[in-house]
Amino acid sequence: MLTYIIRRLLYSIPVLVATSFLIFTFVSITGDPLGRLRSNPNITAEQIHSIEHSKNLDKPVIVRYGYWIRDAVTKQFGTTLFGNRKIWPDLRRVMGHTLQFILSAIIISAILGIAIGVYSALRQYSLFDYTATTLSFVGFATPVFWLALMLQVLMVQIFLKWNVRVFYTSGLSSSVNAGHGFHFLLDRVQHLALPVIALCALSTATYSRFMRASMLEVLNSDYVRTARAKGLIERRVIMRHAFRNALIPLITVIAIDFGALFAGAIVTETIFTLDGMGFYFVNSLFASDPYPVMAWLMVVATMVIIFNLIADILYGVFDPRIRYE
Amino acid sequence: MTPPEGPAGPSEELTYQYGLEIEARSQWAYARRRFLRHRLATTSLVILLLIFGAGLFANYLAPYQYQEINLNALSAKPSLHHLFGTDSAGRDSLSRVLYGIRTSARVGVLVGILSTVIGTIVGGLAGYYGGWADNLLMRVTDLFLTLPLLAVLLVAAKYLGHSTPTKLALLLAFLIWTQIARIVRGSFLSLREKEYVEAAKAAGAGDLRIMLRHMLPNTIGPIVVSATLTIGTAILLEAVLSFLGFGIEPPTPALGALLNEGQDQGIDKWWLVTFPGVVIVVIVLCINFVGDGMRDALDPTQRRVRT
Numbered sequence: 001m002l003t004y005i006i007r008r009l010l011y012s013i014p015v016l017v018a019t020s021f022l023i024f025t026f027v028s029i030t031g032d033p034l035g036r037l038r039s040n041p042n043i044t045a046e047q048i049h050s051i052e053h054s055k056n057l058d059k060p061v062i063v064r065y066g067y068w069i070r071d072a073v074t075k076q077f078g079t080t081l082f083g084n085r086k087i088w089p090d091l092r093r094v095m096g097h098t099l100q101f102i103l104s105a106i107i108i109s110a111i112l113g114i115a116i117g118v119y120s121a122l123r124q125y126s127l128f129d130y131t132a133t134t135l136s137f138v139g140f141a142t143p144v145f146w147l148a149l150m151l152q153v154l155m156v157q158i159f160l161k162w163n164v165r166v167f168y169t170s171g172l173s174s175s176v177n178a179g180h181g182f183h184f185l186l187d188r189v190q191h192l193a194l195p196v197i198a199l200c201a202l203s204t205a206t207y208s209r210f211m212r213a214s215m216l217e218v219l220n221s222d223y224v225r226t227a228r229a230k231g232l233i234e235r236r237v238i239m240r241h242a243f244r245n246a247l248i249p250l251i252t253v254i255a256i257d258f259g260a261l262f263a264g265a266i267v268t269e270t271i272f273t274l275d276g277m278g279f280y281f282v283n284s285l286f287a288s289d290p291y292p293v294m295a296w297l298m299v300v301a302t303m304v305i306i307f308n309l310i311a312d313i314l315y316g317v318f319d320p321r322i323r324y325e
Numbered sequence: 326m327t328p329p330e331g332p333a334g335p336s337e338e339l340t341y342q343y344g345l346e347i348e349a350r351s352q353w354a355y356a357r358r359r360f361l362r363h364r365l366a367t368t369s370l371v372i373l374l375l376i377f378g379a380g381l382f383a384n385y386l387a388p389y390q391y392q393e394i395n396l397n398a399l400s401a402k403p404s405l406h407h408l409f410g411t412d413s414a415g416r417d418s419l420s421r422v423l424y425g426i427r428t429s430a431r432v433g434v435l436v437g438i439l440s441t442v443i444g445t446i447v448g449g450l451a452g453y454y455g456g457w458a459d460n461l462l463m464r465v466t467d468l469f470l471t472l473p474l475l476a477v478l479l480v481a482a483k484y485l486g487h488s489t490p491t492k493l494a495l496l497l498a499f500l501i502w503t504q505i506a507r508i509v510r511g512s513f514l515s516l517r518e519k520e521y522v523e524a525a526k527a528a529g530a531g532d533l534r535i536m537l538r539h540m541l542p543n544t545i546g547p548i549v550v551s552a553t554l555t556i557g558t559a560i561l562l563e564a565v566l567s568f569l570g571f572g573i574e575p576p577t578p579a580l581g582a583l584l585n586e587g588q589d590q591g592i593d594k595w596w597l598v599t600f601p602g603v604v605i606v607v608i609v610l611c612i613n614f615v616g617d618g619m620r621d622a623l624d625p626t627q628r629r630v631r632t
Binding site: 015018019022023026027030031137138140141142143144145146149150152153156157160169259260262263266267270271281282285286288293296297300301304305 | 464468470471472473474475476477479480481483484557561564565568569570571584587588592593595598599602605606607609610613614
């Protein structure tokens with residue numbers, strides 16, 4: 001097992017290097033950070049040239065990639081192109097918020113999705129099963145950003161009609177000093193509830209569909225028939241024999257979904273103005289600043305790779321049929 | 326007239342005798358029958374055609390021009406005059422949604438066609454010849470798996486700047502054809518080993534003929550299904566890009582751009598953000614159901630029909 005983990009970690013190094021090169025060339029080719037300055041008639045070509053020279057923008061891409069890698073490794077991604085702001089402290093702060101946000105979404109959707117999927121499979125073709133299936137199809141077709149908007153609309157309408165504030169529609173807390181203890185917690189929940197719901201909907205739909213299919217497959221398998229035939233009570237057959245085996249494929253689904261949740265975070269954080277990675281990414285992009293964008297992509301790629309590794313290890317832990325040499 | 330006794334099944338004589346004819350059915354006819362018996366898929370197809378038709382004929386159907394300003398009805402709630410209400414400039418929201426459907430549908434269909442063509446060609450070649458081209462394709466698609474698609478799209482869309490529907494469709498197609506390429510590759514990889522391909526090779530058929538006459542028709546099911554589903558994906562992606570301000574720019578109405586405007590004008594005007602979103606959900610829902618129906622219909626091994 002340990003050798004497997006080490007080998008996977010070693011293997012991910014070339015993947016990360018290739019990804020970093022891809023990210024750097026992609027972002028450099030697609031964006032001209034000085035575009036806005038160039039179209040400004042008050043700035044002369046010489047001034048642009050001197051800026052380009054001082055920021056090394058006149059060098060070929062491969063040379064700039066070298067500089068960038070050096071900065072990324074030795075200076076924690078260096079500074080932004082405009083304003084010379086250090087990237088890492090900002091990125092670390094928003095990363096904390098977003099990981100809280102995404103992990104709570106994964107946990108909530110996994111619990112909900114597993115419960116719905118298992119119950120649907122046990123009561124196949126029941127009213128509950130049909131309702132859950134229909135809702136999950138609607139979930140697949142609903143853009144996350146629109147769901148977020150609709151939740152905001154709902155809260156605003158409730159506030160306008162009855163003057164009750166159930167959940168807040170923007171920000172992380174109502175004031176800089178949000179209090180502490182229970183008040184802080186309640187305030188945080190009131191702020192995070194809507195974005196988490198918006199982020200959970202699609203994942204819950206996905207997980208519940210997979211869980212239903214996987215549970216149905218396991219329930220029709222030979223070892224479940226054997227368990228029933230030897231006279232085990234149904235409860236034990238389902239919990240010990242069926243459920244645990246049905247859970248295994250879901251690990252992969254959740255691991256793949258992890259990357260997709262960052263896309264969800266881009267949208268929800270922008271709508272709810274949360275100080276997270278998604279909001280940071282969109283703002284850096286609007287500012288045409290390539291370096292925070294590259295750092296962001298690099299950090300997300302690393303996290304996705306790590307998460308996939310964790311999923312593979314968990315797979316081996318839960319499924320004794322899989323052996324890592 | 327009672328049917329004559331005899332062996333079961335129509336014989337040529339009997340069919341002539343009773344004026345019956347045996348209708349030769351092609352694979353497509355079978356597929357069409359199976360699809361039409363799939364009630365949910367058929368209903369979805371009808372709804373989808375109605376919505377897309379409404380978008381196509383927006384200039385006849387829309388009660389107002391999408392740029393027409395009515396100063397007597399600024400930010401009006403939905404009423405008989407303005408079924409979907411108006412925005413802060415007094416523009417009729419229903420008319421804007423109809424024109425928005427046209428833009429979004431155009432982007433969706435264009436992406437569906439383009440990415441299918443690119444994906445089929447690249448995936449087919451990679452699957453058939455294997456080797457370095459196959460390796461390259463798989464490694465590149467693997468790399469893209471580590472990055473969230475939306476983030477990559479946003480960076481690329483930022484570069485395009487003020488987007489027209491065609492430009493945006495090209496961009497989307499350029500980034501999502503890999504999914505279809507993977508499907509076609511997988512299918513070609515397994516078909517390559519089939520006996521009939523070997524037979525064709527023995528008969529002296531060229532590579533191109535084998536690919537086009539023998540392998541492509543046997544992959545057409547998954548290709549058509551994923552092309553359909555790609556249209557839905559493209560409409561969702563167009564909506565989110567336009568909503569974030571990186572997609573289609575005003576004044577061209579697109580469903581995502583309308584939601585962006587609606588949010589800018591204040592979330593208390595609920596009608597501006599509700600209706601365009603409902604239309605997106607209904608379109609994508611119908612596309613997914615149609616795709617599901619096609620998957621069942623185009624699978625020749627499946628004779629039983631779900632009703």
